[in-house]
Amino acid sequence: MYHKYDYLVIGSGIAGMSFALKVAREGGKVAMICKTTLEEANTNLAQGGVASVTNLEVDDFDKHINDTMIAGDWLSDPRAVEQVVKKAPGQIQELLGWGVEFDRDESGSFDLHREGGHCEFRILHHADNTGAEIQRSLVEAVKRDPNIDIFEHHFAVEIITQHHLGKVVTRRTPDITCYGAYVLNEETGRVDTFLAKVTVMATGGTGAVYTTTTNPLIATGDGIAMVYRAKGTVKDMEFIQFHPTALYHPGDRPSFLITEAMRGYGAVLRNLDGEEFMHKYDPRLSLAPRDIVARAIDSEMKLHGHDHVYLDVTHKDPEQTKKHFPNIYEKCLSLGIDITKDMIPVAPAAHYLCGGIDVDLNGCSSIDRLYAIGECSRTGLHGGNRLASNSLIEAVVYADTAARHAMERVKDLDIRHDVPEWNDEGTAHPEEMVLITQSEKEVNQIMSYYVGIVRSDLRLKRAWNRLDILYQETEALFKQSKPTRQLCELRNIINVGYLVMRQAMERKESRGLHFTVDYPHPKLENND
DSSP states (O other), X not given: OEEEEEEEEEOOSHHHHHHHHHHHTTTOOEEEEESSOTTOSHHHHOOSOEEOOOOTTTOOHHHHHHHHHHHTTTOSOHHHHXXXXXXXXXXXXXXXXXXXXXXXXXXXXXXXXXXXXXXXXXXXXXXXOHHXXXXXXXXXXXXXXXXXXXXXXXXXXEEEOXXXXXXXXXXXXXXXXXXXXXXEETTTTEEEEEXXXXXXXXXXXXXXXXXXXXXXXXXXXXXXXXXXXXXOOEEOTTOEEEEEEEEOOTTOSSOOBOOTHHHHHTOEEEOTTSOBOGXXXXXXXXXXXXXXXXXXXXXXXXXXXXXXXXEEOTTSOHHHHHHHOHHHHHHHHHTTOOTTTSOEEEEEEEEEESOEEEOOTTOBOSSBTEEEOGGGEEOSSSTTSOOTTOHHHHHHHHHHHHHHHHHHHHTTOOOOOOOOOOOOTTOBOOSOHHHHHHHHHHHHHHHHHHSSSEEOHHHHHHHHHHHHHHHHHHHHHHHHBOOOHHHHHHHHHHHHHHHHHHHHHHOOSOBTTBEETTSOOGGGGGGO
């Protein structure tokens, strides 16, 4: 079956939905592909907030720019940083217009939080579930828009390029063009052909590549893997951010996030003996950037042979704690932990990808007519490490620049009509699902053990050898099978794992989130 649209948006988080709303209000016809439901996305789990300069009495753009560059270990693209920081206030107004409600104080001004790496209070939030509030508002707006067609339980298998028209495409091909995507309808089991003038990849992150993650388990790096297989440019995959403080509760996957805002509020990290330890690692203590805090916790856990540390907020006013962090309070209480009286067990978990599909300031990828926005993109904003709460604002800013650019281009573009339907002749449904689920567990273990917070040449080489076997087995299975979501996700996490591992091997230094014992940063030599 063929579907034809002006815009094909793959993904339903803050990036994909805000792009869709912007082009739809100008009359563009949009197809939005959701592999589960419209509501399920990384955005929905974001607790902390949105970073933007709003209090001009104490804050300014230069401060926010400087904080971002420092957190990114000076690997950030200054043009991307300046664009996001300066366009942020305008996009906050856009979010307010879509119905997002940020917390305010008694005077009606935004109730701003401060998080690690920020020199000022500039984090807009909605209690401790900001992402859920944004997702709720945008979902309602998208559902009301008659120009947006929503395709739930549809899974993008591959993007369509000249390769599918019988032409040879390599990474040196100068004019690779995207004409849409082949999309699996899970209800029918059929792969449909979605053709579009412009395709937008907004598939989120890669956390499900690891055993322990704060991401929803749909975060399997699908967009990045599809673009890589289509010979697009993918960069900075070695920079995986591990959130320092995921709730330690063995068996939970994904892990429940304990927002960084809690440390901004005054929570203190302690080892299992109740001793503070951050003074040994950074003068900013518990408010140091995430990579430093995650490595410090990892070091303490290895030093003492423990599987978690504690986050202590018991010294703060109990009523204020419950007011600021109601969802964290209720979650912990359900496990027998009263955070106003008990310390919270925490451990690092895979949280955010700073690299991804390489794009310019307009969100354009190296493949013509293909944009990438949100966590699956590599804009250059984050460099070697994302500054807290910069991701949601990056998503809406780049959705805006991409929408403006795409709306100008789409006037002169046509839909390609000679694209063949998906060919699954001679294939059958995979008979043994256990092979897929077991391979997925193996990928998770390989990435967690060998390509985690602390790396080495030996660990990366072992990961390479083990992933290569899984890659060969999975590609053989894919060629003889009808596509299923589970098989495609396995294929994607193997591709993503390979990219993280290979680009980690290529970076012969410890920088930002990439720390290797073979090339230690002088300041961090004693941390592992």
